[in-house]
Amino acid sequence: MALPDHPEPGPYASYPSLVDRTVFVTGGATGIGASFVAHFAQQGARVAFCDIDTSSGEALADALGEAHAKPLFLSCDITDIGALKGAIADARSAFGPIAVLVNNAANDRRHSIAEVTPESFDAGIAVNLRHQFFAAQAVADDMKARGGGSIINLGSISWMLKQGGMPVYLTAKAAIAGLTHALARDLGPFGIRVNTLVPGWVMTEKQRRLWLDEAGLKALQAGQCLDGEVMPEDLARMALFLAADDSRMVTAQDFIVDGGWA
Incomplete structure (x- = not known):
């Protein structure tokens, strides 16, 4: 298969502190997650990733x-x-203590207020929010033992824009800002940094196939300050910085990569 979002050589940063650093990415088989996996591998990190899409992974x-x-x-x-937790334990056994966690996995399935049930609400929170907390919990002792680490939680500008048509998703993504702040405060004394990486409308294959119609394209052009498309590699390059020692005094922050929309 072709590598996802393979960066052009030359103009982009290399991070020596990422070499041999153990990185765990959730939802890493396709889309933005696959770009995270590829970019960390290209930096020389030891990358483990999980996904339900076995063939793509x-x-x-x-x-x-x-x-x-x-x-x-x-x-x-x-x-x-x-x-x-078992997957994180397997990654630890293979590559050593987890130094970087990228909480990427999510599902932005569209849904109306009327169709939400208690069961579907819980399922939406489980796939978009709950796992981020428990993954952070599972790697915290590794990071404490090594004297620090970086947790990168994936948010979304959708709730900032008051986007309609997926209220449970927006609820979960808004809550990630609070999760990041809580974890950053409690884990900070151990040298563990926690930040939120907030994508705009990232042009993955899924987004193009399902939702980038003429109306969506007009909204994109009207919303962004910058011309062009936000691509998965734009998120990956910010994640590299947040994982590397270059950002050693950066925590409890939102990093929005959206072309200036939010």
Whole structure:
């Protein structure tokens, strides 16, 4: 398979502190997550990632392994917290203590207020919010033992824009700002930094296929200050900075990558 969002050589930063650092990415088989996996591998990190999309995850690991240390793919449903903790334990066994956690996994399925049930509400929170807390809990002792680490929670500008048509998703994504602040305060004394990476409308294959119609394109052009499309690699490059020692005094912050929309 083609590598996702492969950066052009030359103008982008390299981070020596990421070499051999153990990174765990949730939802890393496709889209933005696959770009995180690829970019960390290209920096020389030891990358483990999980996803329910086994075929895409295995293909990505194989493709990246042709030029870099092969990432470890772990098939896992992140809404099953026991399975998620097991995947993190497997990554630790393979590569050593987790130094960087990228809480990427999410599902922005559209839904109306009327159709939400208690069960679907809980499912939306589970896939978009709950796992971020428990993944952070599972890596905290690793980071404490090594004297620090970086947790990167993925948010969204959707709730900032008051976007309609997916109220449970917006609720979960808004809550991630509070989660980041809480974790940053409690883990800060151990040198663990926690930040929120907030994407705008990122042009993944899924977004183009499902939602980028003429009206969406007009909204994108009207909303962004910058011309062009926000791409997965734009998020990945910010994540590299937040994971590296270059951002050693940065925590409890939101980093919005949206072309100036929010």
